[in-house]
Amino acid sequence: MRKPEILAPAGNLEKLKIAVDYGADAVYIGGGRLNLRAFSNNFTTEQIMEGIKYCHDRGRKLYVTLNVFPRNHDLEGAESYIRELYEIGVDAVIVADPSLVAICKEVAPELEIHLSTQANTVNWRAVKFWYELGVKRIVLARELTFKEIKTITSYMPNGCDIEAFVHGSMCVAYSGRCLISNYMLGRDANKGICGNVCRYKYYLVEETRPNEYYPVVEDDNGTYIMNSKDLCMIKHIPELIESGIYSFKIEGRMKSEFYVASVVKAYREAVDSYFKNPYEYEFKDEWMDILTKISHRKYHTGFYLGINGEENYDESSYLRDYDLVGMVKEYDEETGVATILQKNRVFENDEVEVLRAEDPYFKVTLTDMFDVDKNVKTDVANRAHMVFKAKVNKPLKKNDMLVKASKKLTL
Known part of the structure; x- marks a missing residue:
């Protein structure tokens, strides 16, 4: 085998x-x-x-x-x-x-x-x-x-x-052979520009009853026949x-x-x-x-x-419990300071989880944050692709991903 x-x-x-x-x-x-x-x-x-x-x-x-x-x-x-x-x-x-x-x-x-x-x-x-x-x-x-x-x-x-x-x-289509997006939006799924119209909410309308919308299948969240x-x-x-x-x-x-x-x-x-x-x-x-x-x-x-x-269909919303907040670019073993590329907003003293190829998830706390771009101390990394330094309480490695529980659970 x-x-x-x-x-x-x-x-x-x-x-x-x-x-x-x-x-x-x-x-x-x-x-x-x-x-x-x-x-x-x-x-x-x-x-x-x-x-x-x-x-x-x-x-x-x-x-x-x-x-x-x-x-x-x-x-x-x-x-x-x-x-x-x-x-x-x-x-x-x-x-x-x-x-x-x-x-x-x-x-x-x-x-x-x-x-x-x-x-x-x-x-x-x-x-x-x-x-x-x-x-x-x-x-x-x-x-x-x-x-x-x-x-x-x-x-x-x-x-x-x-x-x-x-x-x-x-x-929703047979192995992606879909024409709905092309028909509705002029965006051809078979050319890579699908508008994901199968994720929309749909209702049934009878010709002689305009503006009277009948749900096709409905639950507490809405109507989803193709999601x-x-x-x-x-x-x-x-x-x-x-x-x-x-x-x-x-x-x-x-x-x-x-x-x-x-x-x-x-x-x-x-x-x-x-x-x-x-x-x-x-x-x-x-x-x-x-x-x-x-x-x-x-x-x-x-x-x-x-x-x-x-059973294969549900609402179109994504579940998003965690955000990637940074990627480690360097780590100084002597000082315990990591240089991090910001991916989403993160604050000083935040506890984040570390995703690494060869190890299970583990947690570290970010302290003593420093804005490398502006050369000043900071308590938040809130600019896209901002480079910052932070002291951590456990050793990190280059390319470690730092993730944090998100308060926003759906997107």
Whole structure:
């Protein structure tokens, strides 16, 4: 049994490094063209090269998404772009459309191809079809159950890998193939500019009764017929592994560095714990504790367990119990003083929790705060990206994340 890959999202170079540092085996990013995240900070060629070096120096991999469904004009320059990605050393490209599979085979036949979840692969014959066309890995549609996945992996050709999402936002549409946003707002979900109109509140109006609104489904919070909960499979690591899925994919190229670090850490520890001794594996509550600290919608197991319908839908608000308030840039062991990059407002004498790749959460208190930018003592760090120093009562390390319980529980 192969140890599965933990595959993390990286919306920019900083998040890429955080994902790797917190235990990801591979990262997926968007380049300057043909990817489904128009609003994220997509990588330039130079940044991709830096990301490749950072990954390869640490024995990790980097994949580039080319997962749009291109119109004719989108294909202009695709050959040179794909050839460039191969030449600079990306480990694979993730595509959804047959045109890009064909271009990859034509201009870079040695480049590994992964098929995006956007292609809606839901059966073993489709897996075999794509593999025979030269696709090395299939990212399954998110609508599949464990039973269906086991059938797929039992018929899977030798040399083919299966990847599946295990954590993150879900879509009301079939693997993200959604036209609602385009229809209502002119923002094409399949070009990365979805307006998330499935999160809106909807009512039914009868033609001859204007301004009389009838709720479709209602609870104490409102009407939510399309607001899917967030996927979270941290409690089902053995089932994921035994199903034959090789790559555990985390959603979230547009999520924060706090999100990336937390989710990667939780799944890394869970997978490592299983492979240390599968027969004595036990789920640890601390992994779920890590995942509940980040901004998220209510968690659900998606379609894996065959449970869907109304149980998978809820209000659109995020739960946000903790904020990332700072990242440690330096720590002086002699003085016990940390240099910190501010991420959210934090006060002198605040007790904060420390998120670190290799250790459980622990708490420190920030005292004797000093504003490095203004060269004055301060009792609050309240400017975006402010650099400040603070004395702490426990040793810290570079890139430790400092988080604090938030008074604002919903966003």
